[in-house]
Amino acid sequence: DSGVTQTPKHLITATGQRVTLRCSPRSGDLSVYWYQQSLDQGLQFLIQYYNGEERAKGNILERFSAQQFPDLHSELNLSSLELGDSALYFCASSVGTGTPKETQYFGPGTRLLVL
């Protein structure tokens, strides 16, 4: 158990819908990262937040957005869902300012299925 929790574990929804994935970092960690793992694209970095502020952006679609709240939990919002958004979404956290050298601790993931 990494200490990072994600809810829900599984989510099934329809095309065009909007969903929210939630992540609670390890106690004391200030940085949160979101990743998408799909069969065709592999594991991709989406976005990083540090203490409520966006710190780095990867291959995140405009239909996707995220935020980190004052209690440090983070939410990833996926809208206008398409079949291709079906994937495993991981959250990770790290203890410091989120420099590239920091060890990231991954959560168990949320499996999203878009029908």
Place this chain on the structure above:
Amino acid sequence: AQSVSQHNHHVILSEAASLELGCNYSYGGTVNLFWYVQYPGQHLQLLLKYFSGDPLVKGIKGFEAEFIKSKFSFNLRKPSVQWSDTAEYFCAVNAYNNNDMRFGAGTRLTVKP
């Protein structure tokens, strides 16, 4: 932008065999290199990482990796695998000043008892 190649998609070994998983990256600047492992049904966890210094890095569970700058490689090794090493292994790289972590496609390791 950097990219990572893992050429072995699925490796099958018997217990006690030696392991080497290949990882090559493409990026011209200074990089940080990582190997992550995902055991069946579990989350990704860090095996080892390299930033600078001794290019031979030792990680958990007897794994090690060697950074060869001239070959843009960071291969993972273990002298003697166990059945419990059955998992998927991901090589990852980010630029020294950029959190955009790029992962390889992963190598599935199956160790036969």
